[in-house]
Amino acid sequence: MSALTVSATELDGLYVVNLDIHSDSRGSFREVYQLAKLSKLKLPYLGPVQWNISENNRKGIIRGVHAEPWDKYIHCITGRAWAVIVDLRPVSPTFGQHRTFELDQTRALFVSTGLGNAYQVVEAPCVYGYLVNSHWRSGQTYPSVVYNDPDLDIQWPLPVGPDDVSDKDRQNPMLRQLWPDKFPE
Numbered sequence: 001m002s003a004l005t006v007s008a009t010e011l012d013g014l015y016v017v018n019l020d021i022h023s024d025s026r027g028s029f030r031e032v033y034q035l036a037k038l039s040k041l042k043l044p045y046l047g048p049v050q051w052n053i054s055e056n057n058r059k060g061i062i063r064g065v066h067a068e069p070w071d072k073y074i075h076c077i078t079g080r081a082w083a084v085i086v087d088l089r090p091v092s093p094t095f096g097q098h099r100t101f102e103l104d105q106t107r108a109l110f111v112s113t114g115l116g117n118a119y120q121v122v123e124a125p126c127v128y129g130y131l132v133n134s135h136w137r138s139g140q141t142y143p144s145v146v147y148n149d150p151d152l153d154i155q156w157p158l159p160v161g162p163d164d165v166s167d168k169d170r171q172n173p174m175l176r177q178l179w180p181d182k183f184p185e
Helices: 035-040
Strands: 005-008 015-020 021-024 026-028 048-055 062-066 072-085 097-103 106-111 115-132
Touching: 048 072, 062 072, 097 106, 097 115
Parallel strands: none
Antiparallel strands: 005 015, 015 106, 021 026, 048 115, 062 115, 072 097, 072 106, 072 115
């Protein structure tokens, strides 16, 4: 058994949630999101309206870097993922910085609007679930950055194969293309 804890990170609006796991010979039980307990630990209110699940059938798959216009509460239901959270808020003092976390069944992340979310599957199958506080709408746009942007210099833990990243994510712009004024020549 572990204790439920919430820790703020150096990126404003990014919190690590260590979950309370109850295990015995049959398996385990965990409350992934429990409003009253998380509120007491000062986690911002999420107000979820949608639950998304991403199923990944092999190691190495990369999804992201996306800064959708909503807060997210992320948790690996099964498997393990190496999560990368990038500050894509141009007015933030930590703009362009990123933090990495290994996610499994014992940890969750609260990711505020404007922070880009990406991950690589390190143990498959990996089911990556996230609650969000706004509905997805067709045609909605938001900042997305290519996973191998040299300015971010994300050190992915596994080699990236030709089928590990979607065509859409491979075509995302670089950070300096979106915000050239942040990169004086």
